[in-house]
Amino acid sequence: xxxxxxxxxxxxxxxxxxxxxxxxxxxxxxxxxxxxxxxxxxxxxxxxxxxxxxxxxxxxxxxxxxxxxxxxxxxxxxxxxxxxxxxxxxxxxxxxxxxxxxxxxxxxxxxxxxxxxxxxxxxxxxxxxxxxxxxxxxxxxxxxxxxxxxxxxxxxxxxxxxxxxxxxxxxxxxxxxxxxxxxxxxxxxxxxxxxxxxxxxxxxxxxxxxxxxxxxxxxxxxxxxxxxxxxxxxxxxxxxxxxxxxxxxxxxxxxxxxxxxxxxxxxxxxxxxxxxxxxxxx
Amino acid sequence: xxxxxxxxxxxxxxxxxxxxxxxxxxxxxxxxxxxxxxxxxxxxxxxxxxxxxxxxxxxxxxxxxxxxxxxxxxxxxxxxxxxxxxxxxxxxxxxxxxxxxxxxxxxxxxxxxxxxxxxxxxxxxxxxxxxxxxxxxxxxxxxxxxxxxxxxxxxxxxxxxxxxxxxxxxxxxxxxxxxxxxxxxxxxxxxxxxxxxxxxxxxxxxxxxxxxxxxxxxxxxxxxxxxxxxxxxxxxxxxxxxxxxxxxxxxxxxxxxxxxxxxxx
Numbered sequence: 001x002x003x004x005x006x007x008x009x010x011x012x013x014x015x016x017x018x019x020x021x022x023x024x025x026x027x028x029x030x031x032x033x034x035x036x037x038x039x040x041x042x043x044x045x046x047x048x049x050x051x052x053x054x055x056x057x058x059x060x061x062x063x064x065x066x067x068x069x070x071x072x073x074x075x076x077x078x079x080x081x082x083x084x085x086x087x088x089x090x091x092x093x094x095x096x097x098x099x100x101x102x103x104x105x106x107x108x109x110x111x112x113x114x115x116x117x118x119x120x121x122x123x124x125x126x127x128x129x130x131x132x133x134x135x136x137x138x139x140x141x142x143x144x145x146x147x148x149x150x151x152x153x154x155x156x157x158x159x160x161x162x163x164x165x166x167x168x169x170x171x172x173x174x175x176x177x178x179x180x181x182x183x184x185x186x187x188x189x190x191x192x193x194x195x196x197x198x199x200x201x202x203x204x205x206x207x208x209x210x211x212x213x214x215x216x217x218x219x220x221x222x223x224x225x226x227x228x229x230x231x232x233x234x235x236x237x238x239x240x241x242x243x244x245x246x247x248x249x250x251x252x253x254x255x256x257x258x259x260x261x262x263x264x265x266x267x268x269x270x271x272x273x274x275x276x277x278x279x280x281x282x
Numbered sequence: 283x284x285x286x287x288x289x290x291x292x293x294x295x296x297x298x299x300x301x302x303x304x305x306x307x308x309x310x311x312x313x314x315x316x317x318x319x320x321x322x323x324x325x326x327x328x329x330x331x332x333x334x335x336x337x338x339x340x341x342x343x344x345x346x347x348x349x350x351x352x353x354x355x356x357x358x359x360x361x362x363x364x365x366x367x368x369x370x371x372x373x374x375x376x377x378x379x380x381x382x383x384x385x386x387x388x389x390x391x392x393x394x395x396x397x398x399x400x401x402x403x404x405x406x407x408x409x410x411x412x413x414x415x416x417x418x419x420x421x422x423x424x425x426x427x428x429x430x431x432x433x434x435x436x437x438x439x440x441x442x443x444x445x446x447x448x449x450x451x452x453x454x455x456x457x458x459x460x461x462x463x464x465x466x467x468x469x470x471x472x473x474x475x476x477x478x479x480x481x482x483x484x485x486x487x488x489x490x491x492x493x494x495x496x497x498x499x500x501x502x503x504x505x506x507x508x509x510x511x512x513x514x515x516x517x518x519x520x521x522x523x524x525x526x527x528x529x530x531x532x533x534x535x536x537x538x539x540x541x542x543x544x545x546x547x
Contacts, residue, residue: 180358
């Protein structure tokens with residue numbers, strides 16, 4: 001038996017960057033609060049509290065962390081003026097829609113963590129940023145960057161467009177795309193088998209990813225190995241949809257029990273939980 | 283019986299030659315100096331040319347091939363249907379190019395019809411062309427301001443230097459546009475000189491790069507505007523699939539940048 005002490009955050013702060021394409025943050029926040037008993041605050045646009053001067057500095061930092069060749073290890077470069085201009089326009093426009101640049105995920109997370117006030121990033125706050133930008137991390141095994149849906153940490157960052165672009169679609173989709181079939185036609189044909197931008201299922205699916213972030217905050221381990229559990233670490237779109245929408249249950253018995261225990265406690269308190277040898281956050 | 287008259291007026295070979303040389307020379311002398319020199323006659327270059335020439339900007343497009351239009355004649359996989367995404371079809375409408383809706387937000391047109399209409403629109407607006415002409419170098423002035431291009435006949439490039447010995451010539455202009463596609467020839471020339479550094483285009487793995495190309499279109503260096511796929515190469519943006527709306531809108535954005543700068547001057 002393993003006993004761990006878990007510290008419950010006082011609150012969950014939700015931030016947003018850009019046009020979140022139909023994600024209803026209030027709805028998502030209410031879900032987490034209902035599941036865990038931890039209140040949430042919708043903090044709005046992450047850039048809104050900053051001066052033009054500070055945003056200029058942020059724009060310069062963001063322009064430097066673009067992964068231009070996913071097949072090469074990232075190196076910091078001096079950006080061209082138009083790249084800084086683009087980032088400046090982006091951070092100054094709360095509903096910015098354009099995406100497609102792949103940012104170096106770890107450095108991106110560092111930049112946004114500097115934007116969250118010190119008191120908000122303290123250990124009793126769980127901060128989650130939802131963004132409409134893409135980020136990726138270097139895969140040491142196949143030596144290339146991969147787009148990611150989420151990076152858990154302080155804060156956790158979750159990409160709404162990454163949820164569409166990162167988990168792989170059915171294999172035959174890529175084969176036919178390679179043969180020249182327009183993506184729009186393929187999307188019609190394979191409708192329902194993967195998430196698309198502005199998908200009505202987005203909020204529902206992202207609830208599971210927000211729970212990953214909270215679990216990471218509490219235990220250091222956001223994932224579950226059970227593909228029917230919403231905490232499953234999906235790599236394929238069909239796995240995402242299964243675990244978040246069509247699983248046998250919402251959470252596996254192990255995580256269901258943990259969440260029940262968590263909900264019975266007060267925010268900002270600590271509790272001891274016996275993991276029964278298999279461990280939540282082992 | 284009366285003798286049958288020929289259909290065409292008899293003209294000697296020497297008159298034909300004189301007409302070609304005089305016509306070419308007259309235009310070439312006039313366009314040795316222009317307001318805007320566009321390198322690359324693909325969709326974005328043609329669009330820039332058409333939009334600025336309509337506003338009275340003296341424009342010359344340099345094209346290395348005999349034909350104008352770049353890749354706009356055909357779509358993906360050598361199929362001659364070209365696609366544009368919303369709102370690219372508005373430009374098709376403006377140019378009188380017929381199109382059909384494929385699915386929501388995607389429109390398809392005949393490549394030959396679309397391309398020939400765009401070329402005609404540029405010609406009608408007053409754009410002149412130097413085809414079979416290859417970009418060789420940039421003309422720089424004080425502060426490394428780009429103010430022209432050095433060009434040569436395209437076939438010269440294909441011959442060994444030892445037997446060609448054909449020196450290029452220079453054309454001057456207030457602005458140069460790099461619309462040379464993935465090659466980004468003009469930008470690369472500045473890079474060779476250590477004036478700026480490009481990134482090379484990224485992998486074609488995101489469908490959204492059209493927006494990024496339009497957003498990054500503009501003056502990359504004093505006197506040099508970059509449009510179309512050359513934008514992706516310059517800024518390391520993801521490569522685009524065969525949809526041309528981004529090229530047309532990037533060309534339009536490039537034209538707006540030039541017109542604003544001319545207005546300020």
